[in-house]
Amino acid sequence: MTPVEAPLETLLKAQIAASGPISLHDYMAACLLHPDHGYYTTRDPLGRAGDFITSPEISQMFGELLGLCIAQAWVDQGAPARFILAELGPGRGTLMADLLRATRAVAGFHAAAQIHLVEASPPLRAVQASTLADHKVTWAESIAGLPDDAPLYLIANEFFDALPIRQFTRHVDGWCETIVGVAQNALVKGYAAPTARADLAHRMDDTKPGDVVETRPDASPIMARIGTQISSHGGAALMIDYGNWRSKGDTLQGVQGHAFADPFAAPGHADLTAHVDFEALANAAAAPPTNIRATGLTDQGALLARLGIGARAERLSRNLTGAALENHLSATQRLTRPEEMGSLFKALALYPAHMPAPAGFD
Numbered sequence: 513m514t515p516v517e518a519p520l521e522t523l524l525k526a527q528i529a530a531s532g533p534i535s536l537h538d539y540m541a542a543c544l545l546h547p548d549h550g551y552y553t554t555r556d557p558l559g560r561a562g563d564f565i566t567s568p569e570i571s572q573m574f575g576e577l578l579g580l581c582i583a584q585a586w587v588d589q590g591a592p593a594r595f596i597l598a599e600l601g602p603g604r605g606t607l608m609a610d611l612l613r614a615t616r617a618v619a620g621f622h623a624a625a626q627i628h629l630v631e632a633s634p635p636l637r638a639v640q641a642s643t644l645a646d647h648k649v650t651w652a653e654s655i656a657g658l659p660d661d662a663p664l665y666l667i668a669n670e671f672f673d674a675l676p677i678r679q680f681t682r683h684v685d686g687w688c689e690t691i692v693g694v695a696q697n698a699l700v701k702g703y704a705a706p707t708a709r710a711d712l713a714h715r716m717d718d719t720k721p722g723d724v725v726e727t728r729p730d731a732s733p734i735m736a737r738i739g740t741q742i743s744s745h746g747g748a749a750l751m752i753d754y755g756n757w758r759s760k761g762d763t764l765q766g767v768q769g770h771a772f773a774d775p776f777a778a779p780g781h782a783d784l785t786a787h788v789d790f791e792a793l794a795n796a797a798a799a800p801p802t803n804i805r806a807t808g809l810t811d812q813g814a815l816l817a818r819l820g821i822g823a824r825a826e827r828l829s830r831n832l833t834g835a836a837l838e839n840h841l842s843a844t845q846r847l848t849r850p851e852e853m854g855s856l857f858k859a860l861a862l863y864p865a866h867m868p869a870p871a872g873f874d
């Protein structure tokens with residue numbers, strides 16, 4: 513039986529037939545957020561029944577500890593009477609719910625917080641509204657929708673890896689951008705002719721012909737906005753994702769049903785992500801004239817250990833027995849062990865240069 517073609521595949525093939533190959537960036541953007549057929553536009557992909565699971569869905573401790581880190585930064589900066597508590601790409605709202613529960617006892621924190629969620633997915637907004645039904649929450653389509661007149665305390669977990677990338681392969685005569693075309697009635701990856709790229713000048717020293725680098729154009733304005741607001745009004749931002757200080761290699765990945773999937777096989781039906789280049793995030797936020805510092809990159813496992821996951825895990829385990837205890841122990845290990853998510857996932861924080869770095873960071 514011939515497999516049924518995904519509607520987005522039909523649309524993209526028609527577009528490519530009419531106007532030629534598209535960039536990997538535009539392909540990824542359509543796959544993830546096409547208004548009718550995008551992966552995030554049409555579903556809640558998280559959890560055991562979905563395609564992948566994230567740290568907040570693995571254990572409540574993740575959101576609790578990051579929440580206490582944010583609250584400590586707020587206290588360290590003089591507990592401003594009004595601030596924006598924002599999350600980018602909040603998924604099912606689990607991290608924010610755990611953060612809010614863990615910070616209930618921090619005097620004045622909830623009264624001062626205005627909760628804003630930046631979420632592009634209508635189905636996930638509905639899940640967030642239900643998870644956070646006890647709180648006053650405002651949604652924005654993009655970071656431009658956040659109020660910019662108050663301190664900003666922001667979390668983004670596995671948000672930047674979901675933003676589309678551009679990909680370039682170094683060639684003796686410049687850089688060849690990865691493009692998507694059609695061959696034998698299938699969407700296939702190809703390469704544009706080499707061009708000079710001033711934005712990749714800094715990669716000439718650490719690459720050679722054949723090497724692949726990736727950029728994420730949509731991340732820079734988001735980070736610039738975060739940097740400007742924290743520089744002007746105070747606050748802190750925590751970015752947790754998989755990736756490294758500098759991107760190298762082809763890291764595009766498709767995931768469907770908790771297994772790797774060909775990113776070009778069923779557009780709109782697989783999650784597409786790529787490693788985050790934290791150096792680019794830090795540079796976009798902490799560029800002059802901002803008065804912003806970026807911490808060093810910290811492994812997720814080390815960060816959670818410094819924030820006290822050992823003591824919190826032990827406290828929670830006291831009320832558990834049998835399968836629930838087993839699950840709790842394996843969730844703790846999954847978040848922290850280097851061979852699980854502890855090293856693959858990294859965290860970067862931004863904070864005003866004249867303030868202490870958020871707790872748990874170097």
Ligand SMILES: C[S@@+](CC[C@H](N)C(=O)[O-])C[C@H]1O[C@@H](n2cnc3c(N)ncnc32)[C@H](O)[C@@H]1O
Nearest residue numbers: 552566601602603630631632633669670671674
């Ligand atoms: C991998 S999920 C992570 C969810 C959540 N942070 C967690 O850790 O469980 C990516 C999230 O970012 C959202 N998202 C992806 N691209 C977005 C965009 N361009 N603007 C706003 N939200 C976006 C998705 O809908 C989803 O909520």
